[in-house]
Amino acid sequence: VQLVESxxxxxxxxxxxxLSCEVAGYTASRKCMGWFRQAPGKExxxxxxxxxxxxxxxxxxxxxxxxxxxxDNAENTVSLQMVSLKPEDTAMYYCAAGxxxxxxxxxxxxxxxxxYWGQGTQVTVS
Numbered sequence: 471v472q473l474v475e476s477x478x479x480x481x482x483x484x485x486x487x488x489l490s491c492e493v494a495g496y497t498a499s500r501k502c503m504g505w506f507r508q509a510p511g512k513e514x515x516x517x518x519x520x521x522x523x524x525x526x527x528x529x530x531x532x533x534x535x536x537x538x539x540x541x542d543n544a545e546n547t548v549s550l551q552m553v554s555l556k557p558e559d560t561a562m563y564y565c566a567a568g569x570x571x572x573x574x575x576x577x578x579x580x581x582x583x584x585x586y587w588g589q590g591t592q593v594t595v596s
Contacts, residue, residue, distance in 0.1 A: 471495035471586050473565045478591030481555055485595070489550040490542075491565030491588060499524055499541045502573040503548040504584060507561035507593075516582060517563070518550060521573040528577045532558070555595045562590040 477489040489505065491498075504519035518539040519528040527539055538551040548565065566572075566584035575581040 471567070473567060473586055473588035475563065475565045475588045475591040477549075478563060478593045480594040480596065483556060483595055485555050486551070486553045487555065487593060489552065489563055489565075489591060489593070491548045491550075493546050493548065493567065496567075498546050498548050498567070499543050501567045502569060502584075503539070503541070504528075504566045504568070504572070504576065505537075505539060505548075505550045506564045506566060506582065507559075508564070509561040512561075514564070514582060516576050516580075519573055519576055520548065522570050526573070526577075528573070552593075555593075557595050559593060560595050561593060563593050564588055564590045 472494040474492045505517045506514050507517050508514040520539050536554045565588040567586040568584040572584045575583045
């Protein structure tokens with residue numbers, strides 16, 4: 471199981487970026503996939519997640535209406551479209567994969583319990 475993120479970079483406030491997580495070893499749409507971020511000196515936080523099958527999504531309050539998580543089944547990737555970026559969105563962004571229990575724990579309990587993680591991609595908004 472491998473997750474490889476791409477698409478990070480530096481943008482100005484109000485700009486957009488699209489992060490992509492390439493999945494190898496299983497079918498992404500059959501897993502709970504999530505995007506997380508961690509800024510220096512802060513705890514890792516859940517940004518967005520999509521449940522197995524893609525029927526439900528989760529967004530942190532801070533990104534609702536600005537970020538969209540989606541599957542690209544043809545490419546076996548999960549993307550995070552980010553618009554109206556703010557300086558407070560600056561962080562290392564990580565893709566993660568888990569089962570249905572991972573989605574439940576994140577959404578209902580606020581717990582991050584994903585067994586598979588990528589290496590991260592940096593997003594800087596100035």
